[in-house]
Amino acid sequence: MLAPATIWLLAFLLLPVASLLAMSLAKRGPYSSVIWTFTWENFARALDHKYLTVLIRTMCYASATTGICLVLGFPFAYFLSFYAGHRRETFLILLMIPFWTSCLVSIYSWIIILGRAGLLNNFLLNLGVISTPLGILNTPFSVILGLVYFYLPFMILPLYSSLEKIPRSYIEASYDLGAGTIQTFSKVTLPLALPGVFAGCILTFVPCIGDFLTAEFLGGPKTYLIGNLVQNQFLMAQDWPFGAALTTILLVSLISGVYFYQKLEAAELERA
């Protein structure tokens, strides 16, 4: 009974990834064909100064997005779990609805909002806060805003479910033993919510790293990300081996990240 799923895993997951790995060691031939050799050239090129900048920029954007999502998401999840009472189901569904819209349409709406002749600029102009329209679109700001918008639910949901799991009696016990609000939060609630924090960070960080749509539409020349670079190698520059090498680097760093996270989580659980 395992056969169908195994075939699927092989044909649509393992072999594609294997073919990527193999291709990352190949070479680009004339007219952008692929020559099957064994060379580390692509990896050397990927770590070249100019591509490294893109790689580092992507990491910075993804980290910033994850950080902002955490800062915004934690109080939100906390409220949902501790104060929303019986309406929490409704609140959760309300959180998911924007996420079900096609992300392309949401991006388009953000373009309408942030543009030079857009809603935000018009609003600020009418208010008299600014006298000339601000160039908000196609900047790092608009890209991070878009990323936060798309991945915030990925942060909130695991946070929420880990906060839900905390037995309320622990918190009461902490108060009973004379701990203040802050102390209870930092000594009881936060440590118990840590698995959710980790999970949320991973779930936000991973898709951020591979995102190319947000940067393509909300970004500009200064916000070229690794996703754009990979897309470009496969669909524009036609250097598939190099694109495969970039993807491999992405994959390896993610796998080691997730592995590290699991170790951390296991250690954390043991301590608790």
Next chain:
Amino acid sequence: MAKPVTRREFLKLAVVGAASPWLLACAAKEKEREVNFFNWSKYIGKDTLSGFTKDSGIKVNYEEFADEAEMFAKLRSGARGYDLIIGTDYMIPSLKGLNVIDPYPTGVLTKTGNIDKQFLNTPYDPDNAFTIPYLWGTTGIGYNKKMMPKPPTSWWDLWDEKYSGKISILDNARDCISTGLLLKGLPETTTDEKDFAAVRDLLVKQRPLVKQYSSTQYMDSLVAGELFMAMAWSGDVLQSARENPHLDYVIPKEGSYMWVDNLCLVRGSQHREDTLRLVDYLLEGPVAADIANTVRYATPNAEAKKTLDKDLLKDPRVFPPPKMAKLLKFHSLLEPDIQQLWTDTWEDVKVAG
């Protein structure tokens, strides 16, 4: 509650589930009357294809590309089954070199007489074997008159700090590097890496001012007033000007390039007969005129000029008068081994910090 499935049905489902991609891939191979047409974006009349389908009963699967590199990539990855593509003049040698296009069979097309003689026996296709000209146009600067009371006249306006964050540059290696070489006074056929380094530096210097590198989105941005100026293709700006009357198009005084887009037959096409019928249809005077009227590019179809909008025919931005034509030249045809240098230079510009 769903009715329980019988064992036989269950087994059948299991087999289908496991083998479906291959079984169904085979089943889907049945031949249909259709043409898979791969064209530049915004490059056809509103009713052109539906008109053809009505006339001939042949379905057209129409797909657009925003950049020639994208087109090459999709062609190369094969398996997609395009029948008819648009190749711009300078791409023809590469298309031939890649063995992805076929010559037209002689004597099948009936409307080739409609083509303006000036577009025959060109350097890129001396025997008229591989190409049928479709539309032609120029590269220049589109701008918003409201925001730029003094219109741009020079390519160097796109390097002016004043317009930082308010300009868009075509996301196209050929146009940008050719323009760079032109501004540096270097020949387009150069093979010297130093020349390319100089152009790269020039374009990297422009980079901080650029709001977006785009071959298509700039049209929306121009209409929305997001941009002051955009390096642009003639017809794109004139199409956009329908929605924002403040938009205008100019060919810079340093000169620029013109180009001809051609219909090419893809090698290995499964629908050759139907494809040729579509090409013949596109060559019909009224059809070609309707396309040009819609997309605001110039048509190489002599017959079409009879039914072309009068204002389009007289528009110097579409059909440049002799004085302006002196500023324009065709792209040179490059050797295949030099193309890598072009691609790499452009990528350096795109990823520069």
Next chain:
Amino acid sequence: MTKNKGLAAFCASIYAFLYLPLAVMFAFSFNDARRNVVWKGFTLKWYGSMFHNAELLSALVTTLELAIAASVFASILGLFASYAMTRHAPFKGRGIYSSMLSVPLMMPEIVMGVGLLSFFVRVHIPLNFWTLACAHAMIALPYTASSIRARLLSLKDSRLEDAAMDLGATEWQAFYKVTLPLAGPAIFSGALLAFTVSFEDFVTSFFIAGIGIVTMPIKIYSMMKFGVTPEINALACCLLLLTVVLLSSQKLLAKKETQS
């Protein structure tokens, strides 16, 4: 209590942030301009013209067909795999196998996309509707597998299958007379999730959709590159409504199941 109020206000502003683009999408579906960037006036025409736009409608049909095929495949695969993993003797590497099933969740979509593209091109698998449907089934599999497995595990605890087999049913009979009907709602709710995953997928389709296969997200993408009309907003509003209905029914199903 003041902290409570402050938090509530904070949450309200997060909701405002999340719903702002939706509000704009809705408002601009009534925009009387062909290019949807500047407000020109109120109209209802896009809701009408949407139904006459052959390209949009055919994209919608393709997307629906694809989502149905993918969710059917993903449900069958998920059912088989979950059954094998919960009912049969634990095999070596079961842990790895089950985490493999959730890998597509953790992988950036772009990796899936380029991996599939390079593999298919390399072994000359044609890029057609069915290859795309099978790829979608792969990315939807984690959802169906986890939903079905949870249900099968709880069924196992109830020992109903054991009872059936004690009464003389073969394993197959127990499967299709007991397990399948009882797991029905879970399979359906997994299938609904798979449907939405396929329906919303852009990245995988973007890389491996062959010619003539234009799904809704691909259509929206090319319209965004080449110029959007408010028809897209109108359609997106309708689709959002559809998704809300679908997923609420999935939630209700899941809820019913936990209660039963």
